[in-house]
Amino acid sequence: TFELMRKRKLVAPTVQMILRRNLATVHTAEDYFTAAAHPVVMRGDDLRAGRMVAQAAALSADAVPPMVRLSVLAEGFQRTAGLAGQSELLFDTPQALARTWRGPEARREMVVSTAGTVDPNGRNLTFSWHLIQGDPARVQIEPLDEAGQTARLRIDWHDPWTVPVRLDTQEPGQRQLSRVDIAVFADNGASLSAPAFISVDFPEHQIRHYAPGPD
Numbered sequence: 001t002f003e004l005m006r007k008r009k010l011v012a013p014t015v016q017m018i019l020r021r022n023l024a025t026v027h028t029a030e031d032y033f034t035a036a037a038h039p040v041v042m043r044g045d046d047l048r049a050g051r052m053v054a055q056a057a058a059l060s061a062d063a064v065p066p067m068v069r070l071s072v073l074a075e076g077f078q079r080t081a082g083l084a085g086q087s088e089l090l091f092d093t094p095q096a097l098a099r100t101w102r103g104p105e106a107r108r109e110m111v112v113s114t115a116g117t118v119d120p121n122g123r124n125l126t127f128s129w130h131l132i133q134g135d136p137a138r139v140q141i142e143p144l145d146e147a148g149q150t151a152r153l154r155i156d157w158h159d160p161w162t163v164p165v166r167l168d169t170q171e172p173g174q175r176q177l178s179r180v181d182i183a184v185f186a187d188n189g190a191s192l193s194a195p196a197f198i199s200v201d202f203p204e205h206q207i208r209h210y211a212p213g214p215d
Contacts, residue, residue, distance in 0.1 A: 001059055001060060001064065004061045004064055004120060005064055005120075008064075008120045009067075010067055010120060013065070013095075014064060014065060014194070015056075016194035017065060017191070017192065017193060018052050018056055018059075019047070019052060020032065020194065021037065021192075022047075022048045022051040022052045022055060023037055023042070023047065023048065024045070024046040024048055025039075032185075032192065033128065033130040033183070034130070034132065035132050035133055038132050038183060040179075061121075062190070063121075063188075063191045064120050064121065064191065065119075065186065065188060065191040065192060065193040065194070066117050066118060066119045066186050066193055067094070067095065067117070067193065068094075068095060068114055068184050068193050068194070068195070068196035069095070069114065069116035069117045069196070070092075070094060070096075070097055070113070070116075070184065070196050071112070071113050071114075071115065071116055072092065072097060072111070072112055072113075073112065073113050074109075074110070075108070075110040076108040076109050076110070077099045077101075077103075077108060077110070081102040081103035082102030082104075086102055088100055088101065088102050088103065090201070094196070095196040095197070096196065096197050096199065097110075097112065097197070097198045097199070098199045098200075098201070099198075099199070099201070100202075101200060101201065101202050102203070105157075106157050106210045107154060107155065108154075108155050108200070109152060109153065109155075110152070110153045110198065111144070111151070111153075112150070112151055112184075112198060114127050114148075114150070114184060114186065114196075115149055119188045121188070123188035123189055124188070124189070125187065126147045126148055126186075127147060127148035127149055127185065127187070128184070128185050128187065129143065129151050129153075129182060129184050130182070130183050130184075130185070131181075132181040132182065132183045132197075133180060134155075134179075134180035134181065134182075135156075135158060135161070138155065138156035138157075138158055139154070139156070139180060139182070140152075140154040140155075151184075153182060155180055155200055157202065157210060158178065158180060158202050159202075159208070160176050160177065160178040160204050162175065162176050162177070178201060178202045178203075179199055179201045180199065180200045180202075181197055182198040183195035183196070183197055184196045184197075
């Protein structure tokens with residue numbers, strides 16, 4: 001199994017999947033598609049090494065998951081936007097697309113594809129897209145084909161928001177967030193992949209007001 005992963009350059013993605021599936025905050029299969037498995041920062045005491053080793057030992061070569069590869073087919077983010085005329089395109093890698101919202105628009109769209117994803121054992125793949133961080137009322141994910149290989153993402157402007165966090169003290173804490181994260185998973189029928197991410201950051205120093213216009 002390890003030789004296959006090494007040859008196909010899948011060691012790190014597979015370890016990422018195993019780590020995230022076995023965090024102490026993940027209790028059900030559905031939790032793997034939520035922020036419980038994909039926090040912005042992982043706590044060291046949430047790692048469960050014993051469970052990770054057990055899943056790794058049970059993984060057969062024909063069940064190794066692929067690495068999701070993303071590509072942008074169309075988008076509304078621009079290379080020059082906002083008052084400073086800076087780029088909204090932070091970076092594109094096979095597993096992460098990052099944008100920052102500088103322009104005045106109230107809504108942005110992206111069409112993203114996973115067509116470059118290949119299963120190491122030639123299995124058929126299906127894909128699922130999940131909002132990990134952000135307001136569900138302001139994010140729409142529309143798969144454009146039966147396998148979920150391509151999806152249209154519609155994201156409305158987000159003002160900064162706060163979420164509760166666990167601290168090392170007894171008192172609960174809060175963290176301010178200003179980024180939407182959408183995760184994409186591949187399923188080969190035997191294993192789920194590690195997530196690939198589309199992230200959109202919102203400037204926290206701006207105050208915006210949107211309202212319906214005549215049209």
